[in-house]
Amino acid sequence: MIYNLDKLNEMADGDEDFINSVISVFLEEVPQDLEGLETALEEQDHQQVYQLAHKIKPNVDLLGMEQTRAIALQIETLGKNAANIIEIREVFPLLKKDIHQVVSELKNDFGL
Numbered sequence: 001m002i003y004n005l006d007k008l009n010e011m012a013d014g015d016e017d018f019i020n021s022v023i024s025v026f027l028e029e030v031p032q033d034l035e036g037l038e039t040a041l042e043e044q045d046h047q048q049v050y051q052l053a054h055k056i057k058p059n060v061d062l063l064g065m066e067q068t069r070a071i072a073l074q075i076e077t078l079g080k081n082a083a084n085i086i087e088i089r090e091v092f093p094l095l096k097k098d099i100h101q102v103v104s105e106l107k108n109d110f111g112l
Contacts, residue, residue, distance in 0.1 A: 001109075003102050004064030011062075022062060023106055030059050034099050037075070041089055049088060050079030053095075060099070068098040 005019070012018040033052050040048035053076035060068040071094050078088045106112065 001105055002065060002068070002098060003105065007064050008062055020110070023110055024112070026059050026063065027103060027106060027112060030056060030099055031103055033059075034096060038092070038096070040079075041085060041092060044085045046079045046082040046085075048079075050076055053079055056095070056099075060102075063102065065098065065102060068095065068102070071095045071098070 008019055008022055012022075033056050037049060037052040037056070040052060053072050057069055057072040057076060060072060071091060074091055075088055075095060077083075078091070
């Protein structure tokens with residue numbers, strides 16, 4: 001399991017509806033943002049790469065995915081600094097793999 005709900009549980013203070021809502025939003029938005037990020041990489045749109053990585057980062061952070069958050073931050077920084085797109089493409093598969101894995105785990109663990 002690559003996610004950890006400690007931070008989310010602390011925020012929710014026992015509110016299961018809140019936890020389920022956050023999980024649902026994650027499952028709905030983050031895969032779409034990831035697709036958009038992949039498209040932005042193909043189009044070499046640094047601004048869009050930056051914005052989408054910036055949007056993904058707090059979502060994975062909320063699920064305690066520290067390594068994934070670090071990857072999103074790296075992509076965000078590279079996009080903001082208009083780094084060589086090849087450099088961003090080298091890191092992107094790690095983010096994609098982690099997000100696909102956590103989406104699968106969350107759907108399984110929460111019966112979604």
